[in-house]
Amino acid sequence: MKTNTRFILLTCLLLCFYACDRKPYPQSLIIADSLASIQPDSAIALLKTLEDNIKTESESTQMYYRLLCIKANDKAYIRHTSDSLILLVLHYYIEKRDERHLPEAYYYAGRVYRDLEDAPQALDYFEKAIETLPEDANYRLRSKIYSQMGTLFLYQKTYDEALKMFRKAQKCNIILKDSISMAFNLRDIAYSYRCIDQYDSSLYYFQKAFDIAKLQKKHSLITIVQSQISSLCIELGKYDLARQTLQPALDSLDIRSKSGIFSIASELSHKTGHIDSAIYYYKEILKCGTIYAKQAAHKGLAEIAIDCNNPQDALLHLRQYIQCTDSIHKITDTETVRHLNSLYNYQVREKENNQLKAENEKKQILIIYIFSIGLLTLSLSFAYLQYNRRKRLQLSIQLKQLQQLQKEQYKKSALFIEENKRNIKELKYKLQQADQTNKVLRDQLKEQIELTLCANKQAEIKLARRKQASTILLKSEIYNHIQKQLHTTKISKNLLSNNNWKELEDAINNTYEGFTENLRKLYDLNEHEYHVCLLIKINISPIDIAKLTMHSKEAITSNRRRLYEKVFGKKGTPKDWDSFILSL
Incomplete structure (x- = not known):
């Protein structure tokens, strides 16, 4: 009810504001444009009420209406599933050479193609949006374009280009004095530095983002930045600092951030030996985590079960880990094929634009490309599957050899000797408590004590020899x-x-x-x-x-x-x- 009341009041205020201002578009569309950035749901509702009336308006008004529909949906995080509407709007503004709306149309064309996972085409439209913007004008749209380009470069692992774009966006935000956007940009810059292993720079920019978010009391951003700082500290082995920065994020969890924050918390607990906490967070991840987080959780629980000598739980989690891994491989395969098709479609569009006068030749080239890309896609998919199978098998063998080696090394260690001493003490206590008439049990206990003493003696000899040999080596x-x-x-x-x-x-x-x-x-x-x-x-x-x-x-x-x-x-x-x- 409160939301509806606020919507009505805001609409009335905007109508009063624009009442005396002469615009080429209906006032209702100008209001929808203003609402799109701050209350996109309200803008969508208003635009739906205008749908029938717009059909009788001029072509320019209809195109503006369609652009606003795309804008409002984008602001409301409604995923774009087709490029038909934006292409219609874009071609209209290109033909009219509309300097006012063309940069924004190019921007939303880039957003549409990003949702369609066509990164090359999205980048192309973002670049055209920058080219059509007047210099030293509309810094807010310019900042958004650079941020989107930086994110696409980040996904494609071209980190140097991503950093350039995020820095350009940051310059715009500084001019606008937009603290919230500055904080998000600093977070993106920090993450880019982390990707190229420049950890000092990464920590520096994460801290700057945190300071701004804290100053602005933006709790959701504070949580995001704190969790990423904690993750970086874990990677650097700074566990105390990681725990200190993660705790506030744990205290203010929301549904969207649970998977990521619990993943960080479980890794930190496991690495610092807080096994009970690690188990708790791993189990929470199994309830709400992504497929990637669940894969890591099952692996962690399997390792803990192995350490606790619980083979049944270990086997259960290893099976679940393998199932998660297979699901991830299917997702990766799908994304690989989609990416190849995306690159192919982009190349086809470029060739079509450059060869409009040669239809027959163009069709032949298109057929060749379709066949070649299809064959290449199949070949790459098969090769990728084979590579993953070999890699999984190799990793499995390698982990078994590693576990065997660690087991052998443990039998020569002081920890093994101490464990055996505790076992001997326990066996002697059981022997004292055993019934004198139960000769079979007493003989079994004595035999176990003798075997353990023998194993301990051998371990002590090996340990002593190792220490002696190490001393000799350092004098060699x-x-x-x-x-x-x-x-x-x-x-x-x-x-x-x-x-x-x-x-x-x-x-x-x-x-x-x-x-x-x-x-x-x-x-x-x-x-x-x-x-x-x-x-x-x-x-x-x-x-x-x-x-x-x-x-x-x-x-x-x-x-x-x-x-x-x-x-x-x-x-x-x-x-x-x-x-x-x-x-x-």
């Missing part, structure tokens, strides 16, 4: 030679020769049996990657690794992060990879 000739090379002032392209690398490899394998074999089972390392792993194994710092391998520190950091993702099939930090190498 090759280690001393490496330290000497690090402190040399002599400039040389190769601080370590091939013989030095071979000597280091032999020394490490003699100290840590099967190091190279176990590493290469998990991933086919190139020479540089292998050298980095060897140096990590003897506790050489990243900056010194960069010096010894003649690479930048940033390249070494990126190399370690990439290796972790390749081996574990998930994102991790460079330190995660270092910890894994040191555990081998």
Whole structure:
């Protein structure tokens, strides 16, 4: 009731405002235009009441009405499903050379083709909208166009172009002094920097977006920015800061943001060892998350079940994870085909515009293109499916080998020894409590105690040998030679020769049996990657690794992060990879 009352009052005020102003269009259309940006639902309702009367109006009025219908639907987030109406409006304004409405018509043509997932055509229309806008005028429309272009470039992973567009949009918003739009733009700039691994810049712009959103008390934007800052902090291993920034977002959840925020919260809880919280958030994701979020949730729950020695739950979640993965692959395949068709349709339209006088030749070219693109689409789809099958199989084998290796390493660790000591203590207590007459049970308990003591003894011997061998390695000739090379002032392209690398490899394998074999089972390392792993194994710092391998520190950091993702099939930090190498 309140909404209807406000709509009536606003309409009356606008009618009074425009009553004395001479316009070429009916006042009702001018009111609908004004309502479209602030109350699109009301604008749609008003335009529907005018539908019959518009048919008797002039052609210019009818075209303006159609443009407003497209505009109102767009503002109300109603997805465009056809280009027929906008093309009719656009061609009219092109023929009339209407400087007032043509830029806006081009803009909404771009919006329509974006909804139709035809990115090349959408970008083409956005560029034409910019070209037809007068210089130093209509900064609000200019800002929207640049933002839309930036978003399309972002989806196509052309991040440098996306940053250019978002910065141009930001200049317009600064001129307009539009704080809310500035905050959204800063968020987009921050996300673009994150995509190209410039994390300091990303955090800087996220913080600026947060400050503006907080100042404007825009709670929905505050929640979005806080959750993205938290996600970035998790990626950088800054878990305390991630928790601090995520908590306000968790306290003010809405339905649309649940999936994303719960995904971040579950990842943070899992990585920081808060297993109960991780399980809670994973289960919440299964209720309301996207297919991508549910895939990650089932994987996380499977890992927790494995860690808790619960094979039934682990198997259940692994099956669900595989089902989600298959669904995602189907979506990806559909999007790939749609993208190819979109590119094809754009090329066809361009050729049609440039070859209007050669109809027969054009038809032949069209047939060839249809056949070629169809064949290419089928070939790419088949190749993509085969590639995904091989990749999934390879990842499955790799994860099994990794789990087996981690299990073997655990049996040589101090944690394994401590666990066995607790088991022995528990078994001895059961032996004391056992009935003296139950000889079979007592013999079984004694046998278990002896086996556990034996396993512990072997683990202690292996652990002691490992520590002793590690000490010997750090006193070896090759280690001393490496330290000497690090402190040399002599400039040389190769601080370590091939013989030095071979000597280091032999020394490490003699100290840590099967190091190279176990590493290469998990991933086919190139020479540089292998050298980095060897140096990590003897506790050489990243900056010194960069010096010894003649690479930048940033390249070494990126190399370690990439290796972790390749081996574990998930994102991790460079330190995660270092910890894994040191555990081998």
